[in-house]
Every structure is written in structure tokens, then in C-alpha cells.
Amino acid sequence: MRRTSATAALCLAGAMVYPIFFADPYFLHMAILMGIYALLAVSLNLLLGYTGQLSLGHAAFFGVGAYLSSLFHLHLGVPLWGGMVLAVCGAGVLGFFVAKLAFKLRGAYFVIMTIGIAEVVKLVALNWVDLTKGPMGLTDIAAPQLSFGFITIDFSQKVPYYYLILLCVVLAAVLQHRLVNSTLGRSFIAIRENEDLAESVGIDCYKYLVIVMVVSSSISGIAGSLYAHYVSFIDPGVFAFFISVNAVMMAIGGGQGTQAGPILGAILFTLIPEWLRVFGDARMAVYALIVIFIVIFMPKGMLYSLAQIIQGKKNDGR
Amino acid sequence: MAGELLSVQRLTVRFGGLTAVNDLDFSIFPGEIVSLIGPNGAGKTTTFNAITGFLRASAGSVRFEGAELIHLKPHQIAEKGITRTFQITSLFPNLSALENIRTGHHMQERERFWDAVLNTRRKRRVEDETLARTAEILKFIGLEGKKGAMAGSLPYGDQRILEIGVALAANPRLLLLDEPSAGLNDTETQGMKELIQKMRARSITIFLVEHDMKLVMGLSDRIVVLNFGKKIATGTPEQVKTNPEVITAYLGDRKRDAKR
Numbered sequence: 001m002r003r004t005s006a007t008a009a010l011c012l013a014g015a016m017v018y019p020i021f022f023a024d025p026y027f028l029h030m031a032i033l034m035g036i037y038a039l040l041a042v043s044l045n046l047l048l049g050y051t052g053q054l055s056l057g058h059a060a061f062f063g064v065g066a067y068l069s070s071l072f073h074l075h076l077g078v079p080l081w082g083g084m085v086l087a088v089c090g091a092g093v094l095g096f097f098v099a100k101l102a103f104k105l106r107g108a109y110f111v112i113m114t115i116g117i118a119e120v121v122k123l124v125a126l127n128w129v130d131l132t133k134g135p136m137g138l139t140d141i142a143a144p145q146l147s148f149g150f151i152t153i154d155f156s157q158k159v160p161y162y163y164l165i166l167l168c169v170v171l172a173a174v175l176q177h178r179l180v181n182s183t184l185g186r187s188f189i190a191i192r193e194n195e196d197l198a199e200s201v202g203i204d205c206y207k208y209l210v211i212v213m214v215v216s217s218s219i220s221g222i223a224g225s226l227y228a229h230y231v232s233f234i235d236p237g238v239f240a241f242f243i244s245v246n247a248v249m250m251a252i253g254g255g256q257g258t259q260a261g262p263i264l265g266a267i268l269f270t271l272i273p274e275w276l277r278v279f280g281d282a283r284m285a286v287y288a289l290i291v292i293f294i295v296i297f298m299p300k301g302m303l304y305s306l307a308q309i310i311q312g313k314k315n316d317g318r
Numbered sequence: 319m320a321g322e323l324l325s326v327q328r329l330t331v332r333f334g335g336l337t338a339v340n341d342l343d344f345s346i347f348p349g350e351i352v353s354l355i356g357p358n359g360a361g362k363t364t365t366f367n368a369i370t371g372f373l374r375a376s377a378g379s380v381r382f383e384g385a386e387l388i389h390l391k392p393h394q395i396a397e398k399g400i401t402r403t404f405q406i407t408s409l410f411p412n413l414s415a416l417e418n419i420r421t422g423h424h425m426q427e428r429e430r431f432w433d434a435v436l437n438t439r440r441k442r443r444v445e446d447e448t449l450a451r452t453a454e455i456l457k458f459i460g461l462e463g464k465k466g467a468m469a470g471s472l473p474y475g476d477q478r479i480l481e482i483g484v485a486l487a488a489n490p491r492l493l494l495l496d497e498p499s500a501g502l503n504d505t506e507t508q509g510m511k512e513l514i515q516k517m518r519a520r521s522i523t524i525f526l527v528e529h530d531m532k533l534v535m536g537l538s539d540r541i542v543v544l545n546f547g548k549k550i551a552t553g554t555p556e557q558v559k560t561n562p563e564v565i566t567a568y569l570g571d572r573k574r575d576a577k578r
Binding site: 175178179181182183184185186187189190193194196197198199200201202203204205211 | 370372391392393394396397401402404408409410411412413417420421422424425427429431433434435436437441444484485487488
């Protein structure tokens with residue numbers, strides 16, 4: 001337990017000083033993307049890793065967070081921070097209704113439902129041209145600012161934005177940690193492990209699935225909102241199926257049902273395609289092979305395998 | 319009749335054309351051990367599922383302390399004070415024995431979302447209470463030495479006992495046990511019998527489905543016998559043992575068979 005906390009503190013310290021050693025915009029850009037994906041992976045992990053329900057539609061919440069955040073600002077002139085908060089609430093409300101509907105179903109039926117919902121939301125963004133400009137997308141999405149009297153932090157700069165994202169990832173990780181180690185979290189795990197038994201000891205599975213979905217979709221909404229204000233341009237591509245799949249891959253590849261696994265997954269699955277640029281056109285094929293390799297040889301996720309390797313080395317040293 | 323804990327009236331469960339439970343009436347009084355027996359396919363587990371809300375009854379009523387249970391969901395019925403075990407061993411396999419029981423304790427934990435998020439004093443207090451109660455139950459069922467073991471990797475006999483521990487953690491007044499001794503050897507069955515008696519001594523009413531007749535006869539205050547979904551007899555073990563209809567249901571009709 002203490003060693004886990006120490007490792008977490010060390011990782012956080014590393015993340016804090018990262019911009020000092022990697023001041024290059026490219027490295028900062030990668031780190032920001034990792035952070036956004038980490039939020040998405042953590043959000044999915046709460047649902048998939050702890051309650052065992054696979055959603056292939058989390059791009060819906062990501063996209064809704066991105067669009068709402070931008071629209072509140074561009075159309076209604078809501079202050080940026082307020083718009084971001086409203087966007088997160090909006091994603092959470094969508095999550096609530098999706099959960100109410102979709103958790104009447106389980107297994108493959110639930111998965112299909114989540115895919116369907118994401119497609120519906122995407123079509124709305126694509127066809128409600130008056131509001132969303134359809135495939136043209138929304139441009140000139142400003143980055144927020146923070147003023148403390150004489151000092152103003154401009155989040156259109158990469159370094160401040162990096163720290164904003166880092167703060168959100170840390171908050172999401174703390175939220176996840178608190179939830180998992182609570183009555184609520186044990187209910188989530190009970191649903192994953194044995195839903196009938198959970199019901200028989202008085203756990204209202206439907207209610208807890210709705211709660212987890214609201215939390216999860218809100219975190220995805222934050223990720224979407226942060227993405228929009230970072231790239232300053234969004235189109236219906238934010239609802240793309242591959243975003244949902246990426247989140248699932250990061251959660252599972254990193255280690256579903258673990259607290260750090262999805263973050264590790266987000267980092268590695270963002271880095272690996274970059275490293276593979278040396279392969280030129282074969283890049284995505286090699287990437288696919290690596291993913292297959294990870295799924296076959298590290299079924300419990302990279303975090304687990306990493307821990308095994310570290311512990312194995314310790315044992316050899318004795 | 320007044321004073322009954324559970325009263326089942328005209329309970330009927332149909333699956334399409336098949337009537338699995340037909341017009342079943344019986345009552346359970348506080349502090350009793352009542353067994354439900356019958357040949358395979360008689361509708362015993364179906365009755366259990368209908369009482370605990372896992373199956374919708376087609377007709378009839380199930381009252382617990384006077385309150386109607388039909389149309390309630392399983393978790394609502396658990397909140398009223400009825401928990402159950404399952405015929406096929408049913409645990410949270412990837413959690414430790416301790417975590418299994420702790421999960422069973424869910425309903426007693428009044429912890430809100432914000433308590434969890436903000437790690438409030440109330441949350442920590444609830445956690446301490448839960449751990450104390452969990453330890454007590456582990457001791458009661460005799461698994462305190464194995465509290466760290468994964469439920470799925472425990473020996474089968476211990477798994478069956480742990481199931482009861484999970485159900486006990488939910489603090490039931492009526493406990494439904496679906497074939498608790500299935501697959502157990504003689505020593506383990508004896509241990510199970512003692513555990514059931516110990517629970518009754520703690521004023522938990524027990525309703526049992528069981529195939530082991532020695533266990534049923536040794537434990538039960540009253541027995542309800544089902545055959546093809548219908549109640550064919552009810553009474554003390556002595557009465558049931560000598561009931562001709564029960565003997566026919568279990569052993570076949572000697573005269574009819576002889577004629578063939």
C-alpha cells in the first residue's frame with residue numbers, strides 16, 4: 001500500500017517536471033493528448049473495469065463535451081470556464097439517460113446499444129447544420145484564461161494547458177480511487193463479479209450502473225471539452241468510432257479494473273504509434289500486430305505484466 | 319393466521335405451457351427451520367426464485383411480515399430482510415473471502431456518494447463498523463483463517479460456507495438456503511448442519527431446499543413436500559415420512575408398477 005502511494009507520488013512528480021525537460025512543443029503536444037486520452041480511459045475503466053459493462057460508444061460523451069463546451073461559448077457567450085462546467089454536466093445528463101435506457105440490456109445487446117447511441121449523437125452533430133455547422137465543424141474555439149489580479153495564465157499556451165490537463169487527470173484518478181474504495185465501488189465490483197448474488201444481498205444493480213455511467217460520461221465530457229479548447233477546432237470526427245475503441249484498448253491494454261492501468265495504457269498507446277513512424281506506410285499494420293501481441297501475452301494488461309517484471313527482478317536480486 | 323413470518327398463498331409460476339409451481343400455499347413462523355423437498359423438477363428452486371423476486375410469479379401472493387413481495391425486485395426483497403443462497407455455488411470469485419462478506423454487508427452501510435468522494439468522517443466510521451461486522455461473521459462461519467484467500471480458489475466446502483457468510487452479512491431475518499449440502503461429504507454436511515442450527519439460535523428463520531434426507535429430517539421443524547409443482551404434504555418430519563403420497567412420489571406406486 002505504502003509502496004503504491006510512493007510510486008504514485010513519484011509518477012506525479014515526474015509529470016510535474018516533464019515540461020522542464022521536454023519543452024519542445026511536439027513533446028508537450030503528445031503529453032497533452034496522452035492526458036486527454038487518460039481521462040477517457042479512466043472514465044471507461046470505471047464502467048468496464050469495475051462493473052464489467054463494455055461501452056463502445058464513449059465517443060458520444062467525449063463529443064458532446066467538446067461540442068457543448070464550444071457552443072456555449074460561441075453561441076451563447078457563456079464564459080469559458082462556465083461553459084466547460086456546463087458541458088461536463090451535459091455529458092453527465094446524456095450519460096444518465098443513456099444508462100437508464102441501455103442498462104435494461106446486458107452483454108452484447110448493451111454494447112450494440114452504446115454503439116447505436118454514439119452514431120445517433122454523431123448524426124445530430126452532422127445534420128443540425130444551423131447549430132453545429134455540420135461537417136464544416138466549429139472553428140475559433142478559444143482557450144480559457146485565468147486571472148489572479150496582476151497575473152494572467154493564458155491556456156492557449158502549451159505549458160499552462162499541460163498543467164490544466166494534469167490537474168484534471170489527477171482529480172479523475174483521485175475520484176476513481178475514492179469511489180473504488182467505498183461502498184459504491186464495492187457495489188460496482190459486485191455487479192462485475194456476480195450480478196445475481198449482488199441483487200440477492202440488496203444491491204440495486206440498475207441504480208449503481210446508472211451512477212457509474214453518469215460519473216463515467218462526465219469524465220469523458222471533461223476530456224472532450226479539454227480537447228476542443230486545446231485544438232480550437234472540432235468537427236463530427238470527435239464522435240468517431242475509433243475514439244471509443246481507443247479508450248477501450250487503453251483501458252484493457254493498460255489493465256482494466258486497476259487504477260493506474262488505464263493511464264499507463266493511454267500513455268503507451270499514444271506513444272507507440274509515434275515511435276512506429278519509422279515504418280512509414282506499414283506503421284498501422286505494425287501497430288495492430290503490437291496490439292494483438294499485448295492482448296495475447298498480457299491479458300491482464302501491461303500494468304500487471306510490468307509489476308511482474310519488477311517483482312521478478314527483485315526476487316532475482318535476493 | 320397471525321404471527322407468520324412468510325406466508326405464501328396460491329403461488330403459481332408458469333413457463334409457457336408448463337406450470338412449474340401450482341397453487342402453492344404454506345407459511346413459515348419466526349424461528350422455525352422449514353424444509354421444502356420433492357423429487358427433481360418438483361418446482362423447489364422455482365418457488366425460491368419466485369419468493370426472492372428472481373422470477374415473476376404468474377399468480378398468487380407472497381407476504382413477508384404482512385407486506386406483499388410479489389412485483390418487488392430481488393434487491394428490494396433483500397431490503398425487507400430475506401436473503402438467499404443459490405443452488406449452484408454463487409460467490410464473487412475474484413474477491414477475497416473477507417471482501418465477499420463485506421460486499422454482502424452493503425445494505426447496512428449508509429454511505430452517500432459525497433462521503434465516498436470526499437472521504438468524510440462518516441465514511442471512515444462506516445468502514446470501521448463494516449470491518450468489525452465482517453470479522454464477526456468470518457468467525458461465526460469459521461473461515462477467519464482464510465479471509466485473505468480468493469473465493470474462487472477456496473475448497474468447495476468452504477465456498478458453500480462462505481456463501482452463507484455473504485447472505486448472513488446482509489442481516490436477514492429469513493434465510494433461504496438452496497441445497498446447502500449438495501456436493502459436501504459427511505463431515506462437511508455435519509458442519510453445515512451445525513452452522514444452520516447456530517444461525518437459528520441467532521433467531522434467523524431458515525427455509526431450506528435440500529435433497530439430503532438425513533439432514534432434512536434432523537434439522538426441520540416442518541417440511542413441505544412438492545411434486546409436479548403441487549404441495550402434496552406438509553407436517554413434521556415424522557408425519558411426512560409416513561405420508562403415503564410422499565412415499566409414492568419418492569419411491570413410485572408399488573401396486574401400479576406391479577401391474578405393468
